[in-house]
Amino acid sequence: MIPLSLIDFALVYDGERPRDSFARSVHLAQRAEQLGYERIWYAEHHNMPRIASSSPAVLIAHVGAHTSTIKLGAGGVMLPNHAPLVIAEQFGALEEMYPGRIGLGLGRAPGTDQRTVQALRRSPRSAERFPEDVAELQGYLSGASRIPGVQAVPGSGTEVPLYILGSSLFGAQLAAQLGLPYAFASHFAPQHLDEAIAVYRERYQPSPQHPEPYVIAAVNVTAADTTDRAHEDFAQVRRSRVRSLAARGREISDEQLDELMGSYAGQQVSTMMRYTAIGTADKVHSYLTDFQERTGANELMISLQSPSHEAMLNAMEILSTAWQLPGAAPAR
Template structure:
């Protein structure tokens, strides 16, 4: 059996396009995922990032769910310290009530933003310390077993929306293991602790009502094309755009040419940023399949969640199809 594939859709806003264009592309991507047998599509909460449109995660999930039929959709993830657990229980309880059996809720504790944006979100600098307690409070609302007397999530109570813990360190691995929840590691942009975190999660896992055995998901980037050179060119364009966004944020930030970005990538700081995309499959369907099969074994992953990194939606859709076909063919 091939390893299950899912998609992490960052809802990118390409140069010259709008958030509306991004949402239309997200619908097309989810429809393609549904046609080609992907298990789920997740959307990540980010704020104050001009190139990412998925800030209001639950609204985007609802929009895409209305334009698809069977594929699971969820947050990958909601940054829980930005929100009251009751609010998230109500939002995802609403989604589950509208689209039963199709909604996931991945939870992270990072801000999904910078320090100024944290203040704009009214987020306390210490709110991440409450993350384990907030997860338990949220889980109880969704079970209909509120930890706060006299308060219930309506809708939400009794929906039992499945929870996933997201992370890029040992903290999330240990929390997911202790709570008996599935764990998703953000190796698509934070690769360093992947193997230690996965091993820790499996070693320390405690069964729960939601999950009897550990279930681990690993993030990986993919650019697939019929010709290897085309895939490499697409990836280089995306990597330049990502680095450009990291080093030239905010009003009045300088504009860097492709040549300047390429030169920066040869510096120690540039190599450090480039290494964030260490786990990236780039090439033909056969090359991508080989990378993903090896990566799944190395990461001890039960499922791969793929961030398709081509800038143009047509290229992303083609990559979705080529990757699914290649991985299905691997099973015989």
């Protein structure tokens, strides 16, 4: 069995503060560590009221202090929003705090809307420098800075593992060129999954750290004790996703949401979740096995899609048993 990892969106539910989400993230990571999941990633999102992971480095530091062995990382940091030196210092500090547990996934999208990009004081053209910024960041972390007289302190020589994130051929080509692992965001952008992985493998240039290509493919999972419960949970998740994305933050009634569900915008949201395993342990195991065999992924990054924290924890337990993770309970 290949490793399973988790994406934690640090969701904020109705009536909550972000601190409630952070407490849940700690609980989730502690249980994932016990069950044997490989790593947890936190993604940089801005101006999204229901997602509290706008500062992955801060959240990783908090979760790291309450866990012992599970790997923690950004999935990812949107590098065009930042100076590479600052990211090297942040993740270098994390590596010094939690040696061997930190990873840094890098994306070139802003992770937000254009107005928020302006508020971040970044130019929309910053993404054009993504390859150069990745190389500059590599230099800081390896101790071979590309800018004379400038070192990342902390950060220099920590060799924090880098991963290129993507949902198109651009990221695949860059990861291949740099000899870095590649993570495809198929949990919300499934269109180019097969083509991107093929391009990555075909063009891969071995590096000292990674002589072979390494693919992480993301997939949604809604697992429950019964098939009916799993489909009911997924229906709730789908409605929530349409409400937050298609309604664009507007307060709408249930009747308006019903209309949106069948609209073009609603269907687009559903298309984003094309790769979703729904059902009991056997069904989820079968789906993920087929998905892994088709993609040849070296690791699956799981986005748990459940309507509550309790349902998410249960899904995580079911999945660990289905995949025979080292800390899972014996199958019933």
